[in-house]
Amino acid sequence: MTLPVTDLLAILPELIVAATACLVLALDPITPAPRKGWLAWLSLGALALCFGLTASQFDVRTMAFNDLVIIDPYASFWKLLLYAVSGLTILLSMAYLKEERIHLTEYYGFLLLALSGMMVMVSAADLLTIYLGTELMSLSLYVLAGFKRADGRSLEASAKYFVLGAFSSGILLYGISLLFGVAGSTRLSAIASAVSARGLDDPALLLAMILLVVGFGFKIAAVPFHMWTPDVYEGAPTSVTAFMAVAAKAASFGAFLRVFLEGLGGLKANWHVLFLVLCIATLALGNLVAIVQTNIKRMLAYSSIAHAGYALIGVVVAGRVTADSAVRSLGLSSVMLYLAIYALMTLGAFTVVALLRKGGLEGEAIEDFAGLAKRQPLAAFLMLVFMVSLAGIPPTAGFIGKFYLFLAAVKADLAWLAVLALLFAAVSAYYYLRVVMVMYMRDPHSSTGLAPHLIASPALTVVLACALAGVLVLGLYPDPLVSLAAQAVLALK
């Protein structure tokens, strides 16, 4: 078998990212310690190159490798988001790793490997390709989660993530093999025709669908498959937490939306109900449990669970058979819009958390933020904006994201779901505003050097400026991103 050059060209961005990852890993031993920062810049350069490539070919639609891989605007949208998020994560890591004294440049290699896995996921047209991407992403993230080797919590996070992740991958694989048994192929297109041929009541098909829902439920941290999230998010190095909460979630959504709409589109009526239940459970548990958290990383972990719940509203709309296809597309594009906005504000919030120091350690307790507004008004203001945006209050991007989701829900005659979700949004305002309250309305506890402060670094400034600009600009002028998402959705059947 020979590999045609066109196939290789089609996955050029994936190749660049994977090759850079290998290069970073290979160069690491021979780079003198003071120059290891260069490897981060090398990674950033590769990301910029890929961003340019994908952006210039946004409208291209092509299949490669015997239809194992698909390049279309839908995949490109997710890839652009993933590049942006990864680039910001690398910038954040440069400052964070220095502060935490983690001097292992394999870090960037694994980050890029995880990214290439995610890219494979979102442009897969075959369940096995998706599985390959998922595993590449997950294995890299297991390692990254344990990167704070001296910290027991980090190791626990890594181990826990590995065990539960492997478990969920097993379930996913079981679902894939059942589908293979039914359809005789793992291609999404073949599965789609098998579904329409076999009818809706084939028990094997339904079981396979349920297993896929469970497997992807783990990856996007939907309740009741969220158990791993708080511990892993709390224990992992904060830069990795941010990456997991944002990029891994986006890639998993990207992959599973394609599977369920293109492969299992004929079973909409069935998975619609499953996702409706997951959506409500996720909204309820994520928002209610976040209230009682005292550690900000755990709080943000539950908040990220809750936000998966909001995004699932769009999935539910996309699977509603009674709605017409325009409404379903709106549901889908609002999921994509929401995850892009969620990525910006969550990354911003985690950046503030990662760089808040208290007596040389990371300030993780919400109480550690006490009085931040007095000492560092700018840092407090940034956190304020991110919290307000996460709570979905205008004129921030968080409001726009929710607005489109609820617009889709009301249009699909799911006004009750919108009401429910909005009431949970009001609940969420409580825990987000508690952070604001602690920053602005409490005095720092101690007068010693333990007062909280944000470490300063140019890379950090760039990350925060990007996140802030994104949250405010998209809040006031969302048109470009909205139309990009709408355009991307047209690519899906």
Next chain:
Amino acid sequence: MSDVSMNSSGFPWLTAVVFLPLVGALLLFFVKETAVRWAALGLTLAELALSFPLWIFFDPSTPRMQFAEQVAWITAPSINYSVGIDGISLPLVLLTTFLMPFCVLVSWTAIQTRVKSFLAALLLMETAMIGVFVALDFVLFYVFWEAMLIPMYLLIGVWGGPNRLYAAMKFFLYTLTGSVLLLVAILALFFHGGQTFDILLLSGVEYPSALQSWIFLAFFAAFAVKVPMFPFHTWLPDAHVEAPTAGSVILASVLLKMGTYGFLRFTLPMLPDATDTFTPAMIGLSLMAILYGAYMALAQTDLKKLIAYSSVSHMGSVTLGIFALNAQGIEGALMQMLNHGITTGALFLCVGILYERTHSRLLADNAGLAGPMPRYAAFLVIFSLSSLGLPGTNSFVGEFLVLAGTFMWSKPAAAAAALGIILAAAYLLWMVQRVAFGVPVAKTAPKLIDLNLREWATLTPLAFLVFWIGFFPNPVLAPMHASVNHLVEHLDQRHTAVARRGTSGTDGRWLTVNKTQRPASADSHLPPPTIGRTP
């Protein structure tokens, strides 16, 4: 659009009025710490000056939206930056711009920490509040409506009293919970009203009755919390007591009006059938608020709490006037919104001035001020008399109209509302008796120094307004007539339409107007009503 006069002068007056404070808030951070108060005062005065042309060039003869501007904002779905004012929103915009300089003045020495941020939050509030009153696009309205929560939360929570954290969070969660339902209602209207967020277009659509009822309840959740109406008022006393004086003034004078403005702008024109259905309940809740608020005010020992409960009572009479659904009632309600803004704002300013001296808001600690502080006592008496609706003061005009309107709706309801006025006289005179003429307390007596020049400047214009509106209400009432009549006609026609549809099956919207409830005075000079706004 037939009922919008586009801004002909070319200068975007409303946009300037809305965003000047926002720009000012940003500029404030570049001003030296010592000059920041003067800068904020200058900005609010400039804003006041900028809003005057709205009044001067306002054409009171038409109910159309004036100074209108429209720019596309978001394309899918179509959302516009669309603003304009009519006789209902103009007074509220002017009230807001008028009160802000006093909010700055009263905070001059009272706020000593993070002054810049405080003044910036005040200015952000101003932008959001004016934006709410001028927005003609529902999403734009919602953005301003919600954007106001954060600066207000900070005003109460950062610069408030000892229990400020609780009060700020309570304020925030109450109002947010109310307004999230508003968002769903807006989206539902969008799909049933022809895929538009244009408030005027949405007001011309006839919605199915069942839908109207649901949307009425969602609107009610948002607006009733803000007013606040009777069972949803519990956040108000907490927020008032803990907020700094300027925060209390903004809260009482402007924020509460946003709720009643919502009823006038959205509930009545868009949901006439549901309004009819729910009117008895709304009147009942209004009467409860009037009597319960007054009754609670009688029992208070804290001055701010007393005024807060009096606000609940007074806002009850505003909602009463609105749901009397006739021109007198609605004009009276609008007048009362203004009067309550002026009078209650002034009373909160008085309490703030006193608190700066004695650091206590308890009636018992602030007794017998007439001796050491005669001028202060004079102002307090003036504003208290205005608050209880003494003829010759501003509130008398509004209360009279509200009672007249209610009387036409139901005589027992008017009787009950009148009882509220008697109770108001009781708690306010009792308060004046104790504070102005009681026996001074030894521990606070030495701190009682009469008003200084800045405080004079704060209270005198408000006292002037109290009497000016009291004796010459027409300049204030005149701009309202056309818009209020238009609203009442709109309601009557929809009722006629429903009645006709029931009997003959034809659409009766173009048929004769039921004129029985319209005031004879305003009839003659009006142009034919501009209805038929169905897109």
